[in-house]
Amino acid sequence: xxxxxxxxxxxxxxxxxxGEGKFHAEQMIDYGTNVVAGAxxxxxxxxxxxxxxxxxxxxxxxxxxxxxxxxxVPPAFASDAIFEALDTDLDLxxxxxxxxxxxxxxxxxxxxxETDTRLQGPNCPGIITPGEAKLGILPGNIFSEGKVGLVxxxxxxxxxxxxxxxxxxxxxxxxxxxGGDPIIGTDFIDALELFEADEETEAxxxxxxxxxxxxxxxxxxIAQNMDTPVAGFIAGRTAPPGKRMGHAGAIVSxxxxxxxxxxxxxxxxxxxxxxxxxRKSPTTxxxxxxxxxxxxxxxRADWSRRNVRTERVAARSDTPDRATRPACERxxxxxxxxxxxxxxxxSAAPPAPA
Amino acid sequence: xxxxxxQAKQVFAEAGIPTPGSxxxxxxxxxxxxxxxxxxxxxxxxxxxxxxxxxxxxxKLAENEAEAREAAESILGMDLKGYTxxxxxxxxxVDFTNELxxxxxxxxxxxxxxxxxxxxxxxxxxxxxEEDPEAIAREHVDPAFGLHPFQARxxxxxxxxxxxxxxxxxxxxxxxxxxxxxxxxSDVEINPLMVTADDEVIAADAVMNIDxxxxxxxxxxxxxxxxxxxxxxxxxxxxYGFDYVRxxxxxxIIGNGAGLVMTTLDLVDYYGGEPxxxxxxxxxxxxxxxxxALDMVFxxxxxxxxxxxxxxxITRGDEVAKGINAALEQFDEIPKPVxxxxxxxxxxxxxxxxxxxxxxxEETLEGAVQRAVQYADEKATEVxx
Numbered sequence: 001x002x003x004x005x006x007x008x009x010x011x012x013x014x015x016x017x018x019g020e021g022k023f024h025a026e027q028m029i030d031y032g033t034n035v036v037a038g039a040x041x042x043x044x045x046x047x048x049x050x051x052x053x054x055x056x057x058x059x060x061x062x063x064x065x066x067x068x069x070x071x072x073v074p075p076a077f078a079s080d081a082i083f084e085a086l087d088t089d090l091d092l093x094x095x096x097x098x099x100x101x102x103x104x105x106x107x108x109x110x111x112x113x114e115t116d117t118r119l120q121g122p123n124c125p126g127i128i129t130p131g132e133a134k135l136g137i138l139p140g141n142i143f144s145e146g147k148v149g150l151v152x153x154x155x156x157x158x159x160x161x162x163x164x165x166x167x168x169x170x171x172x173x174x175x176x177x178x179g180g181d182p183i184i185g186t187d188f189i190d191a192l193e194l195f196e197a198d199e200e201t202e203a204x205x206x207x208x209x210x211x212x213x214x215x216x217x218x219x220x221x222i223a224q225n226m227d228t229p230v231a232g233f234i235a236g237r238t239a240p241p242g243k244r245m246g247h248a249g250a251i252v253s254x255x256x257x258x259x260x261x262x263x264x265x266x267x268x269x270x271x272x273x274x275x276x277x278x279r280k281s282p283t284t285x286x287x288x289x290x291x292x293x294x295x296x297x298x299x300r301a302d303w304s305r306r307n308v309r310t311e312r313v314a315a316r317s318d319t320p321d322r323a324t325r326p327a328c329e330r331x332x333x334x335x336x337x338x339x340x341x342x343x344x345x346x347s348a349a350p351p352a353p354a
Numbered sequence: 355x356x357x358x359x360x361q362a363k364q365v366f367a368e369a370g371i372p373t374p375g376s377x378x379x380x381x382x383x384x385x386x387x388x389x390x391x392x393x394x395x396x397x398x399x400x401x402x403x404x405x406x407x408x409x410x411x412x413x414k415l416a417e418n419e420a421e422a423r424e425a426a427e428s429i430l431g432m433d434l435k436g437y438t439x440x441x442x443x444x445x446x447x448v449d450f451t452n453e454l455x456x457x458x459x460x461x462x463x464x465x466x467x468x469x470x471x472x473x474x475x476x477x478x479x480x481x482x483x484e485e486d487p488e489a490i491a492r493e494h495v496d497p498a499f500g501l502h503p504f505q506a507r508x509x510x511x512x513x514x515x516x517x518x519x520x521x522x523x524x525x526x527x528x529x530x531x532x533x534x535x536x537x538x539x540s541d542v543e544i545n546p547l548m549v550t551a552d553d554e555v556i557a558a559d560a561v562m563n564i565d566x567x568x569x570x571x572x573x574x575x576x577x578x579x580x581x582x583x584x585x586x587x588x589x590x591x592x593x594y595g596f597d598y599v600r601x602x603x604x605x606x607i608i609g610n611g612a613g614l615v616m617t618t619l620d621l622v623d624y625y626g627g628e629p630x631x632x633x634x635x636x637x638x639x640x641x642x643x644x645x646x647a648l649d650m651v652f653x654x655x656x657x658x659x660x661x662x663x664x665x666x667x668i669t670r671g672d673e674v675a676k677g678i679n680a681a682l683e684q685f686d687e688i689p690k691p692v693x694x695x696x697x698x699x700x701x702x703x704x705x706x707x708x709x710x711x712x713x714x715x716e717e718t719l720e721g722a723v724q725r726a727v728q729y730a731d732e733k734a735t736e737v738x739x
Contacts, residue, residue: 075567075570076570076571099567100567101538101565101567101568101571102460102538102540102565102567102568103460103467103497103535103538103565103568105465106460106465106466106467106497107497107498109465109466109497110465110466110496110497110498111498125667137637137667137668138667139666139667139668139698139699141699142698152613153613154611154612154613154614155611155613155614155637155667156609156610156611156613156614156665156667157611157613157614157616157617158613159614159665159667159697159698160614160617160665160697160719163665163697163698180612180613182460182462183460183462183465207613209612209613209616210616212462212463213463214463217463235613235614235616235617235620236616236619236620237620237623238601238616238619238620238622238623238629239616239619239632240599240601243599243632244566244597244599245597245599245612245615245616245632246597246611246612246613246615246616246632246634247612247613248566248567249462250612250616260620276624
C-alpha cells in the first residue's frame with residue numbers, strides 16, 4: 001500500500017522536450033516508473049526518453065491511458081500547463097515548476113474546486129512510493145520501502161530526513177513534497193488524511209517551515225482526526241521577520257504570524273513531538289525515546305541557546321580537544337542530524353516501525 | 355518587491371486615484387523650491403523601504419520655508435532603521451476630517467485575494483487587526499471574476515464608511531483591486547485615505563508590493579526596483595541569481611534548498627553561533643555557481659567562518675567539490691575557514707575531490723556546523739585580543 005502513486009500509475013510528462021523534463025523523465029523511467037507519454041505543444045509525433053510525445057495532455061490521456069502527469073514547464077507557461085492537466089481525467093498532476101506568479105495560482109486554486117484531478121505543488125520535489133514509482137526530481141536511491149509516510153514543504157530537507165530514516169532501517173510507504181509556495185494544491189491536511197487512511201503507513205513524519213498557518217491547521221487536524229502517530233520538524237527558527245527565506249511561502253509576517261515558535265507550540269499541543277537538534281545529556285536521550293510523547297517533548301521544546309553556550313564553554317575548558325575529535329568517535333546521536341531526532345521520535349511513537 | 359511611496363502614488367494617480375500634488379527632491383534646496391511651488395503647508399517624507407517612518411522621524415510637516423529647510427536637513431541623509439535617506443517626497447499637506455484604510459492582499463490560507471476597508475485608518479492596520487478585528491471589513495474575491503461592484507459597495511457599507519463618501523471609496527477600492535490584479539500586486543493599500551471637509555477622498559500614502567515571481571511580465575515595475583535600496587551584498591546575490599538574506603552573525607552559510615539552508619541556520623544558532631546569512635544556491639548547481647557563492651560569503655566582512663552544506667538530489671557532490679576547489683585555489687591564503695559537508699548524489703566522489711588542505715570536511719551536518727561555529731569563535735576571539 002501507498003498513497004497516490006504506485007507501479008500501476010501511468011505517467012505523462014508535460015514539458016518532456018525541455019532539458020529538465022527530458023533528464024528527469026529518464027531518471028523516473030530508470031527508477032521503474034511507468035512513464036507512458038510526453039506532452040509538449042508543437043512537438044507531437046516525436047519520441048523522447050523512449051516514449052511518444054503528444055501535442056496535448058488530452059491526446060496523451062486518450063492514446064496512452066495516462067492517469068497522472070508531472071509538469072516541468074517554465075513559470076510563465078506553467079499555470080496554463082496545470083489548467084490543461086486539470087481539464088482532463090487525470091487523477092493527479094504534480095507541478096515541479098518554481099516561480100509561478102501567485103495570482104496565476106489563485107486562479108488555479110479556484111479551478112481545483114471544480115475538478116476531481118488532484119494537484120500537488122507547485123515548487124515541489126514530487127512524490128515517491130519506494131520501489132514502485134517516482135514522479136518528480138527526488139533522488140530515488142536514498143529511499144527505502146517501509147511503513148513511515150513523509151510529508152514535507154521542502155525538497156532537500158526531505159532528502160536529509162529520508163536519508164536519516166533509511167540509514168536507521170526505517171523505510172517509507174510514500175514521501176510527498178507539497179511545495180514551498182504560498183498557494184499549493186495538496187496541503188498537509190490532505191496528505192495526512194491520505195496517510196491516515198493508508199493501512200500500511202504506521203507513522204508519519206511531517207516537515208514544515210515558517211510562513212502561513214498550514215502547520216497550525218495540520219496540528220488541529222492531527223489532534224482531532226488521526227490515530228497514526230505523527231512526528232514533526234519545523235525549519236526556520238532563526239528566520240527574521242519580513243524576509244523571504246528562499247521559498248516564496250517561507251516568510252514570517254511583520255505582525256508575527258507564521259513563526260516557527262507558533263508552529264512548534266501548535267504541534268506540541270496536538271501531541272506531536274517536534275524534533276530539536278540532538279543533545280548530549282543522558283536525560284535527554286532518555287526523553288527522546290520516551291513513549292510519553294506529550295510530556296517529554298513539552299520539556300524538550302524549550303531548549304535555549306544559553307544552555308548550549310554554557311555547555312559548550314564548559315566542555316571546551318574541560319576537554320580542549322573535544323571539538324577536534326574525529327566524527328567516528330562521537331556518539332551515534334551526535335552523528336545523526338536533527339532529522340535523526342525526527343526519525344527517532346517517529347520510531348519512538350509507533351509500536352513497531354519497520 | 356516594494357515600490358517607494360512616490361512610485362506607488364505615480365501608479366495610483368495614472369489609474370485615476372486622487373493623490374496630493376507632490377515633487378521628489380534629493381537636496382535641501384530642491385525641497386524648499388518644491389515646497390514653494392506646491393504652497394505651504396507641506397509634508398516632507400523620507401522615501402525608504404521602512405515601516406513606521408513617521409514615528410522614527412522620517413516624516414515632518416512644514417508651515418513655511420524655514421521649517422521646510424529644517425525638515426529637509428534633518429531627514430535627508432538620516433539613518434532610518436539601517437537605510438540612509440537619499441530622497442524625500444515633498445507633498446501638499448491635506449487638511450482632513452477623517453482617515454480611512456483601504457487595501458488588497460492575497461489571503462494565502464484561502465488562496466484568494468481579499469479586499470479590506472476600515473474607518474480606522476491612519477494607524478498601524480496590523481494593530482487594528484489584532485486589537486479590534488471587527489473594525490476591518492473584509493470581502494474575498496473570486497480571482498476568476500474579479501471584484502464585483504456589489505462587493506466593493508458591500509465591504510464599504512460593512513466598514514461603516516460615511517454615506518457622503520461611500521461611493522468614492524468603493525470606486526477607489528475597485529481601482530485598487532484592478533491594479534492588484536493587472537500589476538501582480540502582493541499587497542496594495544492606502545493608509546490613510548483622507549477625507550476632507552468638502553467630502554473629498556485623497557490617498558495620503560501608498561503601498562504597492564509586487565510579486566517577485568511575476569516581474570518577468572511587469573517590465574515597467576521591474577525597472578522601478580531600487581538597486582540602491584538593497585544591501586550591496588543583496589544586489590550581488592541578485593546578479594548571481596541566489597536566494598540570499600543577510601543577517602547579523604559571523605558564520606556564513608551556503609546550502610542547497612530553502613528548507614535545508616534554514617535548518618542549517620537553526621543548527622548554527624543551536625550550537626551557540628550566529629548565522630551571517632541565508633544563501634541557497636538552488637538545485638543542480640554547477641562548479642561556477644558554487645565558486646560565486648563562496649565569493650559572496652567571503653566578501654561579507656562580518657563572516658569569520660563558512661559552512662557549506664549540500665544534500666545532493668539533482669545537485670551532484672563532485673560538481674560542488676570541484677567548484678569549492680576552484681574557488682579556493684585562487685587564494686594564496688584562504689580568507690576564512692570553510693567547513694564542507696556533502697551528502698546524497700555523488701557525495702563520496704565529492705569528498706575525495708575536495709582538497710583537505712583548503713577545507714575541513716565533516717561527514718555529518720552537526721559536525722560541520724559545530725566546527726564552523728568553533729572556527730568563528732576562535733577568529734572572533736583573535737580579533738578581540
